[in-house]
Amino acid sequence: MSKEIFPIYSSPCGWNAMLPKRTPRSPLQSDLTVDYAIVGAGYTGLAIARRLRELDPQASIAVFEASSVGEGSSARNSGFTGSEVLPRTATLAGAEKARRQTALMRESFDWLKGMIADAGIECELQKVGSIRAAATEAGEASLRQVVEVAKANGISHTVLGRNEIAERIGSDYYRFGIYLNDTYLLQPAALIRGLADSLPDGIDLYENTAVQRLKRNGGGWELLTDGGVVRARSVALANNGFIRRFGYLKLRMTTIFTYAAVTCPVPEADLGHLGQSPAWGLLPSHRLGTTLRRIGRDRLMVRSLYAHEHEVPVEEASAKLRDRFVRRWPGLGHVDLEYVWGGATAFTMNGAPWWGKLDDGLFASGGCNGSGIAKGTMLGRHLAELMLGTGDPARVSGAMGTASLIAPEPFRSIGFQIVSAIESRKAGLEA
Numbered sequence: 140m141s142k143e144i145f146p147i148y149s150s151p152c153g154w155n156a157m158l159p160k161r162t163p164r165s166p167l168q169s170d171l172t173v174d175y176a177i178v179g180a181g182y183t184g185l186a187i188a189r190r191l192r193e194l195d196p197q198a199s200i201a202v203f204e205a206s207s208v209g210e211g212s213s214a215r216n217s218g219f220t221g222s223e224v225l226p227r228t229a230t231l232a233g234a235e236k237a238r239r240q241t242a243l244m245r246e247s248f249d250w251l252k253g254m255i256a257d258a259g260i261e262c263e264l265q266k267v268g269s270i271r272a273a274a275t276e277a278g279e280a281s282l283r284q285v286v287e288v289a290k291a292n293g294i295s296h297t298v299l300g301r302n303e304i305a306e307r308i309g310s311d312y313y314r315f316g317i318y319l320n321d322t323y324l325l326q327p328a329a330l331i332r333g334l335a336d337s338l339p340d341g342i343d344l345y346e347n348t349a350v351q352r353l354k355r356n357g358g359g360w361e362l363l364t365d366g367g368v369v370r371a372r373s374v375a376l377a378n379n380g381f382i383r384r385f386g387y388l389k390l391r392m393t394t395i396f397t398y399a400a401v402t403c404p405v406p407e408a409d410l411g412h413l414g415q416s417p418a419w420g421l422l423p424s425h426r427l428g429t430t431l432r433r434i435g436r437d438r439l440m441v442r443s444l445y446a447h448e449h450e451v452p453v454e455e456a457s458a459k460l461r462d463r464f465v466r467r468w469p470g471l472g473h474v475d476l477e478y479v480w481g482g483a484t485a486f487t488m489n490g491a492p493w494w495g496k497l498d499d500g501l502f503a504s505g506g507c508n509g510s511g512i513a514k515g516t517m518l519g520r521h522l523a524e525l526m527l528g529t530g531d532p533a534r535v536s537g538a539m540g541t542a543s544l545i546a547p548e549p550f551r552s553i554g555f556q557i558v559s560a561i562e563s564r565k566a567g568l569e570a
Contacts, residue, residue, distance in 0.1 A: 143381075143384075144205070144349055144350070144351060144381060144384045145205035145206065145349055145378065145381050145384075146206075146211075146212060146381070146394075146483040148210070148215075148450070148480065148481060148482075149450055149452075149453055149481070150453050150479060150480045150481065151210065151478075151480065152209065152210050152214045152215050152328060152480050152482075153399065153400070153401050153477075153478025153479070153480050154209075154214050154215070154218070154326060154327055154328035154329075155209040155210055155214050155328040155332075156478055157326075157328075157401075157478070158209070158326075158328055158329055158332070161207075161208075161209055161332055161336075163207040163208065163346040163347060164208075164335075164344045164345060164346045165345070165346070166345055166346060166347045166348045166365075166366050167203070167345040167348045167364050167366035167367050167369070168366045168367065169366070169367045170367040170368045170369070170370075171201060171367060171368075171369045171370070172199075172369075172370045172371075173199040173200060173201045173343075173369065173370075173371050173372075174195070174198040174199045174200065174371065174372050174373065175188075175191055175195075175198060175199070175200045175201070175371060175372070175373050175374075175375070175526070176201050176203065176360070176362055176369050176371035176373075176374045176375075177200070177201070177202045177203065177374075177375045177377055178203055178350050178353075178362070178374070178375070178376050178377060178378050179202075179203075179204065179205075179376070179377035179378035179379070180202050180203070180204035180208055180211070180213075180331075180335055180344060180346070181211060181212060181213035181331065181377060181378075181379070181511065181515060182213055182331065182334075182511055182512055182515035182516050182519065183377040183379075183504050183507075183511075183515040183516070183518055183519035183522075184202055184204075184375070184377035184378075184519065185202065185331075185334050185335060185338070185519070186247075186251075186515065186516045186517075186518075186519025186520045186523070187375045187377055187504075187519040187520075187522055187523045187526075188200050188202050188338065188342045188523075189254070189338070189339065189342070189520075189523075190519070190520045190523035190524065191523045191526065191527070192339050192341055192342055194523065194524065194527050194529065195527060196341070198341070199341070199343075200341060200342045200343070201342075201343045201344075201345065201369065201371075202338075202342065202343070202344045202345070203345050203348045203349075203350055203362070203364065203369070204335075204344065204345065204346045204347070204348065205347070205348065205349035205350070205378070206346070206347065207346050207347055208331055208332055208335040208336075208344075208346060209328045209331060209332045211331075212379065212482050212483045212484065212511075213327065213331045213511060213515075214327050214328035214331050214332075215327070215399070215480060215481070215482025215483075216327050216482060216484075216509075216511060216512070217327075217399065217420070217430050217432060217440065217442050218324055218325045218326060218327045218420075218432065219269060219322060219323075219324060219420055219422065219430075219432075219512075220248070220322070220323050220324075220325065220512040220513045221244075221248065221269075221321050221322045221323050221513060222241060222244040222245040222248040222249075222321065222513060223241055223244075223294055223319065223321040223322075224237045224238075224240040224241045224244060225237060225285060225288060225289060225292070225294060225319065226490075227271075227281070227285070227422075227423075227424065227425075227426060228281070229284060229285045229288040229289075230284060230288065231284075231287060231288060231291055233288070234288050234291045234292050236538065237288065237292060238292055239537070239538035240538045240539060241292075242538075243517050243521075243534070243535065243538055243539075244513050244514070244517055246517075247513065247516050247517035247520050247521075248513050248516070248517075250516070250520065251512075251513070251516045252264075254334065254337070255330070255333070258333060258334075258337035260329070260330065260333030260334065260337065261329060261333070262325045262326050262327075262329040262330035262333055263324070263325055263326040263329065264323055264324075264325045264330075265323065265324055265325070265418060266320075266321075266322070266323050267322070267323075267324055267416075267418045267419060267420070268318055268319055268320045268321070268322050268419075268420075269318070269319050269322035269324075269419075269420045269421065269422055270299065270304060270307065270308070270316045270317070270318050270319075270419065270420070270421045270422070271285060271316060271317045271319065271421075271422050271423075271424060272299075272304055272313040272315070272316040272421050272422070272423065272424065273313060273314060273315045273316065273423075273424040273569065274312055274313050274314060274424075274567075274568040274569050275314075275424075275567050275568050275569055276314075277425075277565065277567075278315070278423075278424035278425055278428075278569050279314060279315040279424070281424050281425070282315055282316070282317055282424050283315075285317060286298060286317055289317065289319070294319065294321070295319070295320040295321065296317050296318060296319050296320065297317070297318040298315075298316075298317055298318075299315070299316040299317065299318055300314075300315065300316075301313065301314050301315070303316075304316045305414075306414065306415055307414050307415060307416045307419055308413070308414040308416070308419055308421060308431070308433070309411065309412045309413045309414035309415075309468065310412075310414075310467045310468055312466065312467045312568075313421075316421075322420065324418060324420050324432065325512075327512070330512070345366075348364050348365075348366055349364060349365070350362045350363070350364055350369075350385075351363045351364060351365070352385075353374065353376075353385045353501075355498075356370060358372070358500070359371055359372045359373070359500060360372075360373075360374045360500060360501060362374065371500075372500060373500045373501075373502070373526055374500065374501050374502070375502045375503065375504070375522060375523075375526065376497075376501070376502070376503040376504075376505070377503075377504055377505075377519060377522075378505070379392075379394075379483070379484065379485040379505045379506070379507065379511075380392055380393065380394035380395075380483060380484070380485030380486075380505060380506075381394070382503050382505045387497050387503060388493055388497075388503065388505065388542075389547075390544050390545055390546075390547060391487060391493045391505075391506065391542040391543075391544065391545060392485045392486060392487045392493065392505055392506045392542055392545065393447065393448065393485070393486050393545060393551060393555070394447075394448050394483050394484070394485060394486070395445055395446070395447060395483070395484055395485075395486045395509075396445070396446040396447075396448075396449070396450050396451070396481045396482065396483050396484075397442065397443075397444060397445055397446075397481065397482055397484065397509070398442065398443065398444040398451075398456040398459075398460060398479070398480070398481050398482075399440060399441065399442040399460070399479070399480055399481075399482070400440070400441050400442075400456075400457065400460040400461070400464070400476040400478060400479045400480075401434060401438055401439070401440050401476070401477055401478045402438050402439045402440075402441075402464070402471075402474050402475065402476055402477060403438075403474055403475045403476070403477040404437040404438060405437045405438065405439070405471065405474055406474075407437075409470070409471060409474070410436070410437060412468055412470050412471050413433055413437070413439065414433065416433070417433075417436070418433055419432070419433050420432045420433075423566075423569050424569055425562070425565065425566040425569040425570075426562065426566075427443075427445060427559070427562050427563055427565075427566040427569070427570055428443070428566055428569035428570060429441060429442065429443040429463045429467075429569070429570060430442040430443070431467070439464070439468070439471075441460050441463055441464045441476075442460075443459070443460060443463050443570060444456055444459055444460065445559065446481075447552055447555040447556070447559075448552070450481045451481075453479055453480075453481075456479055456481065457476060457479045460476065460479060461476055463570065464476070484507065484508065484509045484511070485505050485506045485507060485508070486506070486508055486509075487506040487508060487542035487543070487545065488542065488543045488544070488545045489540065489542065489543040490508055490540075491506070491539055491540035491541055491542050491543070492504065492505065492506040492507060492508070492514070492518060492539055492541075492542060493505055493506050493541060493542040494518050494521075494522060494535060494536065494539065494541070495522075495525065495532070495536070495541075496525065502522055502525060502526050503522075504518040504519060504522050506542045518535070518539075521535045
């Protein structure tokens with residue numbers, strides 16, 4: 140396990156680089172006493188802060204972000220979100236669980252959309268649906284099971300063949316797909332920046348303020364930072380896989396780095412290669428497959444690759460992402476990648492998050508497994524209610540499950556390498 144207390148990335152976030160420069164909030168520069176301290180200003184942390192403010196409006200609340208908002212992990216995803224839960228490995232046996240998860244997601248996603256509308260956050264949010272696509276026979280077989288679950292749960296969808304996918308995305312790489320109506324695409328850096336910059340009065344955000352250590356102090360907690368000591372009655376850890384750096388959940392999750400690239404603008408004469416749909420997103424049938432998006436009028440995004448606990452060199456990531464791009468659009472081989480970046484997520488063995496109470500006055504939510512926007516918002520909202528003794532925690536834990544035990548090191552890293560090699564072979568052309 141890396142000794143870093145938060146992810147230190149080797150390259151800037153491409154999504155953030157495409158936006159106007161933002162001035163971060165000032166770091167903590169003195170000791171501080173608050174009612175609630177939240178570690179992490181991602182989707183989960185900001186949802187905790189907002190919900191606490193709604194339920195306890197007189198409380199003092201502080202959020203601590205180790206980097207600057209827009210450069211952290213929450214800005215580095217692919218920008219897919221929505222409320223319908225339809226796992227990549229969906230089966231009819233799990234259909235009821237997916238329906239219960241969808242009910243939770245829908246409530247919180249509506250809450251999130253309300254924040255975006257009320258604050259006028261310009262994050263390019265648009266409901267355009269998404270395509271789950273398969274390039275291999277095995278991938279198609281897996282997706283056909285997903286189709287059956289979509290039917291069982293009444294999820295609006297359309298089955299697509301090779302020609303129909305090619306018409307939409309401009310590539311005939313995929314043989315089979317399912318189009319799902321209830322998917323939104325957005326600019327993730329713009330969203331997380333907008334949520335941070337529109338926090339209500341009474342919530343103080345400190346950026347570039349890494350919490351180095353956490354310890355008990357009487358009936359509350361002390362958080363040590365370079366700028367001062369924070370004393371809080373109650374603490375929420377919303378820093379995902381890096382919760383382990385405080386000594387908690389070490390055998391519940393691990394950190395995985397994934398990689399994304401955005402092309403330079405595609406020349407006018409080549410725009411036909413991007414398909415007839417003005418906006419589209421594609422998700423792979425295999426977990427080690429490649430995610431794709433059309434961004435604006437003339438760019439494409441490619442996301443793939445996985446590394447355990449540490450980043451791979453950006454040159455290696457760039458070369459592999461370019462290979463995936465050119466295999467799908469050989470006619471665009473002359474188009475360069477303008478932005479390449481990595482992002483950390485927390486992986487759990489059984490795909491369930493860890494959510495709940497760690498100790499008196501200490502709570503945590505982590506292990507989103509790469510689905511951070513809607514799921515992180517939902518888990519943060521309900522964690523705030525748990526902190527205040529309201530809501531129905533059994534509803535969350537019953538629908539979402541809880542992260543199972545994961546092997547300690549060095550067996551964890553060895554296992555990752557073995558499983559990754561096996562799954563990479565299975566993925567084949569899906570990668």
